[in-house]
Amino acid sequence: ACSSKFVLSQMHPMWQEPLAVPGGDRQSPIDIAVRKSVFDSKLKPLITDYDPKTCQQIWNNGYSFLVEYDDTTDKSTLKGGPLEDKFRLCQFHFHWGECNSWGSEHTVDRKLFPAELHLVHWNADKYSLFEEAVVEDNGLAVLGVFLKIGKRHEGLQKLVDALPTIRHKGSVVEFTKFDPACLLPPNIDNYWTYHGSLTTPPLTESVTWIVMKQHIEVSHDQLAVFRSLLFTAAEEEVQKSMVNNFRETQPLRGRTVRSSFT
Numbered sequence: 001a002c003s004s005k006f007v008l009s010q011m012h013p014m015w016q017e018p019l020a021v022p023g024g025d026r027q028s029p030i031d032i033a034v035r036k037s038v039f040d041s042k043l044k045p046l047i048t049d050y051d052p053k054t055c056q057q058i059w060n061n062g063y064s065f066l067v068e069y070d071d072t073t074d075k076s077t078l079k080g081g082p083l084e085d086k087f088r089l090c091q092f093h094f095h096w097g098e099c100n101s102w103g104s105e106h107t108v109d110r111k112l113f114p115a116e117l118h119l120v121h122w123n124a125d126k127y128s129l130f131e132e133a134v135v136e137d138n139g140l141a142v143l144g145v146f147l148k149i150g151k152r153h154e155g156l157q158k159l160v161d162a163l164p165t166i167r168h169k170g171s172v173v174e175f176t177k178f179d180p181a182c183l184l185p186p187n188i189d190n191y192w193t194y195h196g197s198l199t200t201p202p203l204t205e206s207v208t209w210i211v212m213k214q215h216i217e218v219s220h221d222q223l224a225v226f227r228s229l230l231f232t233a234a235e236e237e238v239q240k241s242m243v244n245n246f247r248e249t250q251p252l253r254g255r256t257v258r259s260s261f262t
């Protein structure tokens with residue numbers, strides 16, 4: 001039973017009605033219908049080059065928790081795959097459910113995963129700041145990785161151990177020397193890619209999505225710690241558990257999802 005103070009799985013206002021963007025015809029997330037995706041042999045392998053020294057802090061922004069990187073130089077970058085330019089890593093975060101039956105944003109043939117990792121990058125060849133890139137068609141590239149419940153993820157544990165120190169919205173702690181490459185699946189050459197949007201406000205249609213076919217495994221207990229976070233700030237009367245912070249899948253509107261594998 002949940003204690004009186006904590007209203008569990010209170011749907012966060014932002015997610016009660018998935019906001020529709022007027023005229024938005026490239027919204028995210030989507031369902032990836034595998035048999036309708038089109039193999040594109042011109043898609044190159046993805047090249048990630050992350051420097052753990054650029055890791056700066058971890059904080060609760062009231063939607064998710066973010067691990068933020070210094071993106072003032074080209075130290076942590078993503079290129080290749082569907083991308084023409086070099087993109088800089090600015091942050092990664094997750095989306096998850098109140099239970100292990102759902103929580104991911106993208107689905108694969110309508111299959112839901114318990115959580116989804118997003119590594120957010122912006123086009124440093126064309127723009128000089130994230131804020132500039134976030135409103136441009138080719139401004140952002142987000143790498144999505146599905147999480148499944150299984151064996152404990154050793155690399156994730158450092159992050160899980162920091163979560164109790166950022167329980168409330170607005171809390172920030174220093175977090176350094178974390179290599180986000182440890183959160184990628186062994187094979188990053190098998191992925192789907194399509195043009196979409198941010199999945200939280202401002203929902204701007206500036207994202208080249210690259211969703212990994214291969215998932216990573218985390219333990220039940222590790223994911224349970226995600227759910228101990230709160231949407232609410234310390235001073236708020238009613239505390240709300242940070243769960244179900246995912247957006248519903250959006251209409252494809254004629255888009256094609258390409259695959260890098262057959």
Ligand SMILES: COc1ccc2c(ccc[n+]2C(=O)c2ccc(S(N)(=O)=O)cc2)c1
Binds near residue numbers: 118120134197198202
């Ligand atoms: C211009 O005002 C902004 C711009 C971006 C904001 C934001 C608030 C939260 C997240 N963001 C994000 O940057 C953001 C939001 C969603 C995602 S997602 N889930 O990867 O699509 C990535 C990044 C406000």
Ligand SMILES: [Zn+2]
Binds near residue numbers: 093094095118199
């Ligand atoms: Zn996200």
